[in-house]
Amino acid sequence: MQEVTAKIMPRVDSHFIGKVHSVVDERTGVRLVTCEFTLANYQPVLYSELGIVMPESIARAVPKRQAEFLAGRYAAAMALQHLAPVVDRGLQVGIGEKRNPLWPNGVVGSISHVGTVAVCAVSHGTDKDYLGIDVEVLMSARVCREIAAIVANRQERELLKAHGLSDRVALTLIFSAKESLFKALYPSVKDYFGFEVAEACELRLNEHTLVLRLAERFAAKHNLPREYECQFTLGEHWIQVVTCGVFPGRISGAYFRG
Numbered sequence: 001m002q003e004v005t006a007k008i009m010p011r012v013d014s015h016f017i018g019k020v021h022s023v024v025d026e027r028t029g030v031r032l033v034t035c036e037f038t039l040a041n042y043q044p045v046l047y048s049e050l051g052i053v054m055p056e057s058i059a060r061a062v063p064k065r066q067a068e069f070l071a072g073r074y075a076a077a078m079a080l081q082h083l084a085p086v087v088d089r090g091l092q093v094g095i096g097e098k099r100n101p102l103w104p105n106g107v108v109g110s111i112s113h114v115g116t117v118a119v120c121a122v123s124h125g126t127d128k129d130y131l132g133i134d135v136e137v138l139m140s141a142r143v144c145r146e147i148a149a150i151v152a153n154r155q156e157r158e159l160l161k162a163h164g165l166s167d168r169v170a171l172t173l174i175f176s177a178k179e180s181l182f183k184a185l186y187p188s189v190k191d192y193f194g195f196e197v198a199e200a201c202e203l204r205l206n207e208h209t210l211v212l213r214l215a216e217r218f219a220a221k222h223n224l225p226r227e228y229e230c231q232f233t234l235g236e237h238w239i240q241v242v243t244c245g246v247f248p249g250r251i252s253g254a255y256f257r258g
């Protein structure tokens with residue numbers, strides 16, 4: 001990460017929102033905002049204090065969901081500030097039909113939350129066509145056993161293990177990369193697609209890059225490129241993946257997809 005541009009944002013309140021860390025990721029060029037929050041200090045009034053509109057669906061949700069949504073949207077608001085003047089202050093990130101965030105015109109972005117941390121990645125639409133972020137806590141050995149067959153085939157897991165990654169790191173990384181790809185491509189495909197649709201086909205450990213390849217039929221159906229570079233960061237207990245790029249054939253910020 002490019003620490004030159006990193007800065008700690010001021011705390012808006014001293015209870016719910018903790019440290020906010022904002023950087024431009026030097027590998028992808030996207031703005032990443034990480035926001036710590038304390039669930040025990042959540043109160044609905046924080047929405048108005050932080051300038052975030054609480055959608056009806058969230059008003060009906062349990063406090064934990066309200067809290068993570070607020071932290072994610074707060075991270076998004078901080079991230080969008082950096083895209084001014086394209087984005088007006090006060091613009092809200094809405095909720096799409098399938099829970100996909102609705103970004104202001106001219107912006108691509110993505111949100112993830114895990115435990116007490118929310119992260120948001122944004123970019124100008126002139127720089128990226130698709131962008132997805134995912135953060136996962138390292139899966140336990142039990143969870144790995146339970147979901148391994150759903151998330152990845154044996155070949156994919158062996159590919160990562162051949163580079164010296166443990167079962168837990170390998171599976172969490174594949175899982176997170178696929179979730180980030182899903183978030184990145186959902187706005188284009190507008191449909192749910194499962195873990196079997198993408199396959200880990202190359203790991204460049206020194207570049208922190210996992211390449212996912214879409215199934216031929218799926219890519220052809222949606223007129224999408226087949227391969228995607230997923231940029232990952234390995235923490236001690238967590239993995240973060242950012243998948244972003246430009247579709248081939250793009251001309252002046254637009255792209256031809258047939």
Ligand SMILES: CC(C)(COP(=O)(O)OP(=O)(O)OC[C@H]1O[C@@H](n2cnc3c(N)ncnc32)[C@H](O)[C@@H]1OP(=O)(O)O)[C@@H](O)C(=O)NCCC(=O)NCCS
Pocket residue numbers: 068069072098099100101110111112113114133134135178179181182183184186187192193194195196197198
């Ligand atoms: C949608 C999904 C990816 C969310 O991931 P998660 O690990 O449960 O939760 P995260 O905290 O990382 O991400 C949640 C955020 O993802 C975003 N999100 C949810 N649905 C989305 C969609 N359809 N498209 C894009 N982003 C979406 C939202 O911003 C959400 O946070 P919010 O509701 O507070 O705004 C996951 O629940 C899911 O359905 N996965 C199955 C599909 C999949 O991953 N297929 C693999 C294809 S290779």
